[in-house]
Amino acid sequence: MSHAISRRDFVQWAAASSLIPAIATANQTEKLAPVNRALPPKTRIEPVVDKYWGVEVSDDYRWMETQPKTAEWDSWLRAQGDYARTSLDALPERATMFKLLELFSSDADTLRNVIPAGGRLFIEKRLKGEQSFKLFVRDSLQAKERVLIDPNSHRRAEDAPATLDYLMPSPTGKHIAYGISIGGSEITTTYIKELSTGDTVEITKILSRGSGWNSDGTVLFYYRVRADAVPGSPDFGRGGSCWMHRLGTAPSADIEVFRTSEGPDFDGMEDDMPVVRGALGSEWVLGMHLLNGNDINQVYVTKAQDLFAGKPQWRKIAGRSAGVKAIELIGDMVYALAKGRESHGEIVKIHAGKEDFASGKIVLPAKQGVLNALVAARDGIYVADLARGLYGLQRISLTDKVARLHLPQAGSVWGMFGALDEDGPWYNMDDLTIPGTTYKVNAQNLHSQKHHFERPLGFDVSCFKTTRIDAPTRDGVKVPLEILHRKDIALKRGNPLLMIAYGAYGTILDQGFSSSNMAFLDAGGVIVFAHVRGGGELGEAWHLAGKKATKPNTWRDAIDSAEHLIKLGWTDKKHLALWGTSAGGIMVGRAITERPDLFSAAIGEVGAFNILRFELTANGPGNDAEFGTVKKEDEFHSLLKMDAYHAVKNGVHYPACLLITGANDLRVEPWQVGKFAARMQAASTNLPGALLRVNYETGHFATSRKNGLEKMADIFSFVLHHTK
Numbered sequence: 001m002s003h004a005i006s007r008r009d010f011v012q013w014a015a016a017s018s019l020i021p022a023i024a025t026a027n028q029t030e031k032l033a034p035v036n037r038a039l040p041p042k043t044r045i046e047p048v049v050d051k052y053w054g055v056e057v058s059d060d061y062r063w064m065e066t067q068p069k070t071a072e073w074d075s076w077l078r079a080q081g082d083y084a085r086t087s088l089d090a091l092p093e094r095a096t097m098f099k100l101l102e103l104f105s106s107d108a109d110t111l112r113n114v115i116p117a118g119g120r121l122f123i124e125k126r127l128k129g130e131q132s133f134k135l136f137v138r139d140s141l142q143a144k145e146r147v148l149i150d151p152n153s154h155r156r157a158e159d160a161p162a163t164l165d166y167l168m169p170s171p172t173g174k175h176i177a178y179g180i181s182i183g184g185s186e187i188t189t190t191y192i193k194e195l196s197t198g199d200t201v202e203i204t205k206i207l208s209r210g211s212g213w214n215s216d217g218t219v220l221f222y223y224r225v226r227a228d229a230v231p232g233s234p235d236f237g238r239g240g241s242c243w244m245h246r247l248g249t250a251p252s253a254d255i256e257v258f259r260t261s262e263g264p265d266f267d268g269m270e271d272d273m274p275v276v277r278g279a280l281g282s283e284w285v286l287g288m289h290l291l292n293g294n295d296i297n298q299v300y301v302t303k304a305q306d307l308f309a310g311k312p313q314w315r316k317i318a319g320r321s322a323g324v325k326a327i328e329l330i331g332d333m334v335y336a337l338a339k340g341r342e343s344h345g346e347i348v349k350i351h352a353g354k355e356d357f358a359s360g361k362i363v364l365p366a367k368q369g370v371l372n373a374l375v376a377a378r379d380g381i382y383v384a385d386l387a388r389g390l391y392g393l394q395r396i397s398l399t400d401k402v403a404r405l406h407l408p409q410a411g412s413v414w415g416m417f418g419a420l421d422e423d424g425p426w427y428n429m430d431d432l433t434i435p436g437t438t439y440k441v442n443a444q445n446l447h448s449q450k451h452h453f454e455r456p457l458g459f460d461v462s463c464f465k466t467t468r469i470d471a472p473t474r475d476g477v478k479v480p481l482e483i484l485h486r487k488d489i490a491l492k493r494g495n496p497l498l499m500i501a502y503g504a505y506g507t508i509l510d511q512g513f514s515s516s517n518m519a520f521l522d523a524g525g526v527i528v529f530a531h532v533r534g535g536g537e538l539g540e541a542w543h544l545a546g547k548k549a550t551k552p553n554t555w556r557d558a559i560d561s562a563e564h565l566i567k568l569g570w571t572d573k574k575h576l577a578l579w580g581t582s583a584g585g586i587m588v589g590r591a592i593t594e595r596p597d598l599f600s601a602a603i604g605e606v607g608a609f610n611i612l613r614f615e616l617t618a619n620g621p622g623n624d625a626e627f628g629t630v631k632k633e634d635e636f637h638s639l640l641k642m643d644a645y646h647a648v649k650n651g652v653h654y655p656a657c658l659l660i661t662g663a664n665d666l667r668v669e670p671w672q673v674g675k676f677a678a679r680m681q682a683a684s685t686n687l688p689g690a691l692l693r694v695n696y697e698t699g700h701f702a703t704s705r706k707n708g709l710e711k712m713a714d715i716f717s718f719v720l721h722h723t724k
Helices: 071-089 094-105 304-308 515-522 540-544 552-568 584-594 611-616 621-627 633-642 670-683 705-722
Strands: 002-005 048-052 055-059 110-117 120-126 134-138 146-149 162-169 175-182 189-194 200-204 208-213 219-224 241-246 255-259 273-277 284-291 295-303 315-318 324-330 333-338 346-351 361-364 370-377 380-387 390-397 402-404 412-418 426-431 434-442 447-451 464-472 478-486 497-501 526-530 576-581 601-605 656-662 691-695
Touching: 055 633, 071 094, 071 670, 071 691, 071 705, 094 515, 094 705, 110 162, 110 426, 110 434, 120 162, 134 162, 146 175, 162 208, 175 208, 175 219, 189 208, 189 219, 200 219, 208 273, 219 273, 255 273, 284 304, 284 324, 295 304, 295 333, 315 333, 324 370, 333 370, 346 370, 361 390, 370 412, 380 412, 390 412, 464 552, 478 515, 478 552, 497 552, 497 584, 515 526, 515 705, 526 552, 552 576, 552 584, 552 633, 576 584, 576 705, 584 601, 584 670, 601 705, 611 621, 611 633, 621 633, 656 670, 656 705, 670 691, 691 705
Parallel strands: 110 412, 241 273, 497 526, 497 576, 576 601, 601 656, 656 691
Antiparallel strands: 002 370, 002 412, 048 055, 110 120, 120 134, 134 146, 162 175, 175 189, 189 200, 208 219, 219 241, 241 255, 273 284, 284 295, 295 315, 295 324, 324 333, 333 346, 346 361, 370 380, 380 390, 390 402, 412 426, 426 434, 434 447, 464 478, 478 526
8 A cells, every 4th residue: 555645734624615605705894893802811921041152032931831731831721712712702704604614514525535455445534514534445446335443432432532643454455554542632542453353453552653564464564652752842752663563463562673763874863753664565675764754764675574583684775865755665676756866856766675776767757847746556656746736647667668647637636545456546636626536547548537435515616716826036936826716706905815825844735625715715705825935846946945044935935925916906915814834833923023014814823933942842853854953053043033933023013813722732832832822912012912722622633523613714704804
């Protein structure tokens, strides 16, 4: 099984929509209805001064970072959350927006993935009206679908919602490994279920994630943190290792097979995640060290039999400089999608027994489109590429012949999975205003056949459109913009416009179709995705142009894009809002602190606002490669420039801010958002400065349909209210 493309986690949306223009829109000029104007709860100030490379930096709210969390912090966070809840509920747009979102989402299923393995199909989706995603299975394409895993069967009645964090069928399709966490905590418990009997074995309660199976599906490899790792501590992710569980044995007999920094000529980071995986029919296994749990920093190979004997002969085939983004194993051949030498990416074929990245064969060279992902199937490697916001697919045969597929529609390719016991992968396609469809590639003619695994939407989307343009920046670069709007919208400068940007890790901002977005468009709003530097939309060079010392390009691209939209007449300053999520907190935080006059409202969702202190969080150390570390003088100065918390100035009229955190967030800990909220409340003349929305049932992501609907209702009503 191979996973090439999925929707990135940094933006998760409720599947909901509205077609009724019942929300107040920009052409209504009545006076804004009053909202709760009481001041937010007071925040204690206790300055701490740090000195970095001769520069003193004062921090008024360092006490919020204390671990373990104090009663004062808990009380303050709850008071802030209650204040935000009261204020948001008082918005006149809020009740109507929630009802409309709920109404239109109730008619739709939401599909995530269709994964083939051993002749079976594993289908992850949430049925209409239900709260959680479940895993279904078909024993064949024509077989009846049945529920295989309901995550909430693993929770007590009093617990917060359970989430299916990952799933990994064995190559034979006879077993499936999966992970469950409670309340969005991502403290994942790993299980293995046997499909024929339904028997389930708990492998470990220690935070873990499956990384792969051996060639015949009798051994699961899984990463887990140290047994004594404490959530929230800076060393939480250090010292983790990859373990091996053999089916039919007790989990207590599992053994470590690949450790942190293991392998000759290791040139990664101490926080890299060691993982192992094999492939159906191959005598080899891959050992990899993942940077931030995602990018492949180091790649090693060894014979599976040597690993099982406890005597692996790890041989390095790719290091950090190769820039490997994705990798597949077919027999003796390793296929690597790499961007270290070519910004747009190349596919390199490497013989596991005798070659490495430098000596491997380039079977697909860099071209105009950006190579984004690859999966393996029985007939070859399938590669997705991206050009001007639209995807294409190519196949590299086992004899290295390259052919382009005939795609059935324009848009994004995502959720692509293949299996080595069948030809052609499964994949989904959609566009920002076109719902998703599932396809299976016919390997004989390279066309695709449509399949239905979800109910179609119960409303017409033909009135919506995506317009793609480029925005010029101050240094002459052009930023791709995708504008979602009603076809009949007028460019009258009064349109409520919500611009969304991210710009980090080389990630492609590919949110795809969201029926909840249609509700905002139908209410007269416009949504714009700005593909700012730091992302990967235009290749690795685009990523490097918004990283560390060049990070200011990220938020200045957002600023310049906003000004271009105003110039074209899409909106004006009074009707413009900006939204950043997670690492996108740097983007939104610094854009509104550098140009507070440009935006009327800002949404900062689970954002990294105090990046100067981020490396001291549980998820922080591995991010040094992306943002920098205070341990290096030049990188300290870069971090200080990108720190939104320290950029706030007293007595400035900042945009209305809605800041969002999940109490169980391990990726961006709530104090990162809390400190920024407190600083904005103290400094801004635009009272109350900021609302701090807190959800105690979530972490970095929504955990249920209800959580998602409530979040979207809050965001959309807040934006509409402040952009009238």
